Amino acid sequence: MEKMKKIIIAKIVLFFVLLLLPSILWPIFKNHLDTGNYEQRALAEFPTLQNTGKREYTKKLEAYYNDHLPFRNQMIWGGNYLTYYLLNSSPNVEVIKGKNDWLFYNSSLARKDYTGENKFKKRELKRISENLLLTRDNLKKQGCEFVLFLVPDKERMYSEYLPQYCGKPGRIYRTQQVYQYLKENTDLNVIYPYEDLMEAKKKYSIYHKTDTHWNTLGAYIASAQLLEHLGILLPDYREVHVVEKEDVPGDLSYMLYLHKNISPGTDYAPFFEEDFRETVEIEKEDFFTEFIYHNKTGDNRRLMVNRDSFFSNMSHVIALQFKESYMTNISFYNHNMLKEYQPDIFIYETTERYIENLLKFSYAGM
Secondary structure (H helix, E strand, C coil): CHHHHHHHHHHHHHHHHHHHHHHHHHHHHHHHCCCCCCCCCCCCCCCCCCCCCHHHHHHHHHHHHHHCCCCHHHHHHHHHHHHHHHCCCCCCCCEEECHHHCEEECCHHHHHHHHCCCCCCHHHHHHHHHHHHHHHHHHHHCCCEEEEEEECCHHHHCHHHCCHHHCCCCCCCHHHHHHHHHHHHCCCCEECCHHHHHHHCCCCCCECCCCCCECHHHHHHHHHHHHHHCCCCCCCCCCCCEEEEECCCCHHHHHCCCCCCCCCCEEEEECCHHHHHHHEEEEEECCCCEEEEEECCCEEEEEEEEECHHHHHHHHHHHCCEEEEEEEECCCCCCHHHHHHCCCEEEEEEEHHHHHHHHCCCCCCC
């Protein structure tokens, strides 16, 4: 009986030791381990009773503990590694595991855009057209040219690497509808570099294998088409020096916590960064707000871009062409900026999955 009691006590002690061991070891090892946040969200902060009601306090405390658990990244990595390689599945619902380790962003909206399930109705296309014509006409009164720039999603460009359950890309889809409708029914300046990118894809990778976005070469090809519409000619990508190198891990592999395991593939980049560093002054380069560049040798027209994340890889090659460039994040942009910056050219850039924002965007003038 006494022996049994000692065994029970030993088990209880062992249980609490194992329970507390991570917290005991964490201060010793944490500076030598990966503690980065790869979830594209802010981790929970430690709550205080001053700014948190008593009912919410325990929930927020639990959220904080879950986000700051000792060895959290290492435990997530272990589970994700087994899911990805042993079960051949993506451990994150926001990431699609494609063929040959190609990764794609996953959302119900992106999938419907890809298959063409959520086509615009004719009245919606008419509304987009009216919004953009109103914007163009009011900007023209202020001496500003308007350009709409549409970006194809990665899954449309590389559908052959998607798993079979994603289906085939739709022949008619929302971005194609907008482009075709505006071309046939308006004189708006609309650019959609899909065909040029598909041609380049025959020789080079133009989107990152483990990232949502196009690479520097894809961005260069798109930039060249955009600038051509503005009267600025860049050398054809087939005539410039393209650097071939190992790519860096992309946002999607970080979301899986497997950025050190999944090969990012090969990157192709036209060599122009040295020109950028020598020529362009960076006043501000904040992804979440704005990029502001100055260039003494560029085009005299002041450029403003309302952009999403795809324009980031275009920003340097575009900034090389203009004396003044202002590129604002779509979540940071407001119409007052048009009065502040007084651009000669205003570009509205949107990738495929955000194209429904055109139903709401319009500029009625100052």
